[in-house]
Amino acid sequence: MRKMTLIFIFAICLFVPFIGFCDDAVVLKYTTKIDVSSEKCIQTENVIIQVNNAKGDKYVDFVIDYSSNAKLKNLTGELRDIHSTVIRKLKKSDIKTTSKFDHFLFYNDNLAKRFSLKHNVYPYIVEVEFEHVISPYIYVAKWFPVWNTEINTQKAVLSVTVPEDYKLKINQVAVDSPSKQVAEKGVTYIWSSSYTSSNSEDIFAPPLVDILPLVSVVPQNFYYIKPGSFDSWKAMGEWNLELDKGLDELPSEEKMTIDHLTDGIEDSRQIVRELYHYLQDNTRYVAVNIDLGGLEPYPASYVCENRFGDCKALTNYMKAMLSYKGIPSYKVFVRAGETPEKIHTDFPSHQANHVILAVPLANDTIWLECTASYLPFNYLGTFTQNRPVFLVEPNRSRIIYSPALTEEEVTSVLSYRFTTNENDPKVRLSALFKLRGEAFEYFKGQSGSWTEKEKHNAFNELIPFKNYKVDEYEVMPVHRDSSFFILETTGTCNSPYQTVGEFVKVDLPSMNLPVFEKVKDRELPLDFYVPLAQIDTLFFDVPYDVLELKTPDNQAFEDEFGNFEMKIVQTSGQLCIVRKYNIYRQKISLEKYSNFYDFITEMKSSGSSIIFKPLK
Template sequence: MIRYLHRRLFYILLSYLFFLSDVVIGQVLDYSTKVKIEGEKRITEKSLLIQINRKEENWLSNVTIYYSADQKFDLVEAYIIDSNGKTVRQLKKKEITTRSDISSGSFYEDDFIKEFTLQWNTYPYRIKYTYHVTEKDFVYVTRWYPTFFTGVATLKSSLTVELPATYKTSMDYTDDLEYNIQKKDKNQILRWEKKTSKTVKSEVFSPPLLELLSHVHIVPVEFNYGVPGNSESWASYGKWHYALNSGADLLSLSEKMKVNDLIAGVTDKKEIVRILYHYLQDNTTYINVAIDVGGLKPYPASYVCQNKYGDCKALTIYMKALLKHAGISSFYTVINSGSNIKRVNKNLPGQQFNHVILSVPIDGDTLWLENTSNSSPYDYLGTFTQGRYALLVDKDHSRLITTPKLELNDVLEKRTYTFALNEAGSGTVNIDKNLKGGAFESYCYYKRELNEKEQKRKIMQDLDVKKCEIEEWEIKHTDRDRKDLNVLLKARCFDQFRKVGKMNVIQPVPMKIPSFEKPSARKNPVRISFPINRSDSIIYELSGLERYTTELPDNSYIATEYGKYEERYVQNETGVIVVRRFQLYAADYSRASYNDFFSFIKSINTIRKQSAIILTYNK
């Protein structure tokens, strides 16, 4: 009777949720994943039961499944269930489309997408689909997250992993999951379950969302991907990478002759690296094939010699081959790319990376080469790969390393605005932006890859002076290997004063300060992956200043463990100068410390609201 009542209450509750279509948003009712290692194969089954309560949630009925060419894909079932629990539509084979997963910057990719739609016209309804993916080449057993959609609640999720009893693995999982292990014949069955997985959403400067989710990561100690491999340590895993790449760094005869011509008479090794890096940048094109799904084995250097394009793996092997022919050693280095640093689990050696760069040790120094960018300076990592763990592949001596961090001076953005205004608040403004860090990287890309019309559009989007018309502009990068550039603008401006009776009020050009959520709304910790360092000088040359009494805001200075902010005002014979400096330090800040962090940002905003310059006309 008790078991019956529990079951009955469960179905009552489920039915209650099912019919509250005006209250409950769409939900993943059940998300099941089963992984089985069978001989040399990994078979993964995923099954989802999703509830859609109203028209606005029909996007949940559009199903997209990613897989690669070396995986066998089978759709087991796909159908719609109405509110009475009746199956009202089965998906037909002809309703499934398959296409190549071509992304921006790609010529071809061997990853594919299966797409279909399971949509009904009465609400609520449910969709159910199950599919298998089978593959022979793999370097992890599973990387599982119980949350299927980050913005949609998952009411129940489970992972079942069936392994031979002798199959050795390393694993990491969060302790909020229910876990048990059983034996079945000669196999062991591992199971994790979670009820009501939380939804997560991106917030300003939050860590990557996957870091905030519950997870199970399982890696085989012994595996075979191209060549046999071992993940007992980072050294053994790197040795596998080394073996996988073996023989790939060979150039064609014509390419060797070209290298000989390029470096003839040059003896300085760093200069040789610079020459060959420029050659790579000027003669190859990057195409995007993600490491995680596009394969881990690079195309050989000879492929790039012939085709003049490649993904990060191929271009890095090609650059390595150019240096090898010049007698310079270098190391294939796998890393996570992106301005928001994704943490590496040091205790779980294996595939945790999505990008490749090249490290070149010379005379006690290390040069770093980003081989996918045609606009990056030589020996520059930038916001994309700075300050994080990477695996340097050096056969038996492979190891985790840390790439150099961007320091405050490396990201300094200096903006100077010089206004010449008449008493009506109109005139001219000259703007000189000296940029480093992320802003520098963006404008390097604009200058090299965009036409003049598109460049101007980007400059207009970045313009922070209201009511002005650009007359001249220039992106000035005097040397391709400089790690800063200047954006120069000349513009006519209007109505820079706000008239209040006899007063002219000037609101100085606002400094760019990140806007953060209030503590009551913030859910995630803060990650500042690299520092922010900005310095603005605003010079107002004002006609007829002698006829006005000038009232300036107070100078301000804030220094905290999170950063600094300074604001100073100076009057001279011809006008007013405003100087602002803002620094935000790179660090991870916990949710518990967010109130103090936000107070720092709030104090800055309070000062900025009181920054008006008042000119009062004297009779």
């Protein structure tokens, strides 16, 4: 009996990992079956999830979207115990219907069905199946073998069935080629894969979607509002241009306004600037998505009337204004985000989530972000810079690269002055910040809508010094097209001086370097899409005439990852420290991460404090 018990326990220990028993939940199987015809795509999804403990219950809270062009049908669900005995089935009364809320949209007409299937005896199994009928469509499939990124998927299967004469295009990454079956119904392609979840929160890591297996399937030819083709980027561009036909008409009143604004201006660049400022001052970004999943373009007149629009509408409006003045410009579709997802440049298809405008002039191309009233003219921020983008130009649509922010454009310059008073344990700190790059975009974009208190709090947080309390602040007015934000603030903070024996240690404010994972904890490579750079100058009043510096007064080092420099100058009663660092725009493999970590550690320790001995 004891022997049998031991064998049983041993067997469980062997068996347990394979059924994901140690995870909170696991997807046993996730099947996607797509039946394609020229008019519609019927996508049937079936997922079987095993929930192993109470923490896994959240994975059987379902939210299934649908819309007028992606109708939901045949939604079923079943709860079973581990022996496959059905405990209960999903009832209509279990399902609630609400709008599909999206933080980025003011309104969208998508709906969602919400329900849960939960048991109190673990483990238990939930199987849900539903069908979407999508018409019209421009994607047959954009598939990852993932139901939920937080839990493993043991097996994921995609099958796509098309009529025999149907022309399609396939892009697959990190997944084996499909098997192919020919039957009366048509040709069926089947892919199979799996997914192992990662809890990685590594900073500056590539986006998860770039690491996952992927299968994209698109029709070579399609009808989506108008007929189109994914045969090439050029063909796709022609379709986009067809969609926009006739949508650039401006009301006569608007034309008069444009004429008035640009009266007497000959220079094209100046005209573009004038009209861009007009757009920024007179419109705002409000995204209202109705019909056809947000792909339908809006006419320029929509923006004229409403004075708002989403990125497509505002960009189209700007383009229409330039066109009226005889200045050609081109819509540019981009995958926006601070960590850009990969664009498959050899696979013409809809991969963007944002639109900007490129205006080629004689000696230069101007890039315009039409949704942000606070950004300077000809500035692409961290959101859209340095990545492949799809430029739509008659007969020449193609992939190009958006301009990259330079080191100078992202280098913030900070200045601190510490003043002590014998009778006051607190130190007065005056700071002057010239913020660029991401910090500029954040403060310029947000500070306009902050209350007094919110500004106070934000500027307090900006000072990387202990217990800083703002007394006064002032945002310096700069030209609207400046790509920097200047803030001056005065306040008090804890004393940075610490006496240690006969020495004085001065803690310096942090250099705003990110906190990188320790070498043993890092799981993913790094990708710096923009350089990280900063220069700061610190002035300290010291109540000594002469100091013997223990910290070297001149430190500098550089390697493949970047460079760092720190200089200390002393005058009577004052210490001046200048620190500069630059982490280059680059990709760093996991193998090189320990070298990079050493570089960062050396930088942080070199620039964190200075030590001196006052000489009598």
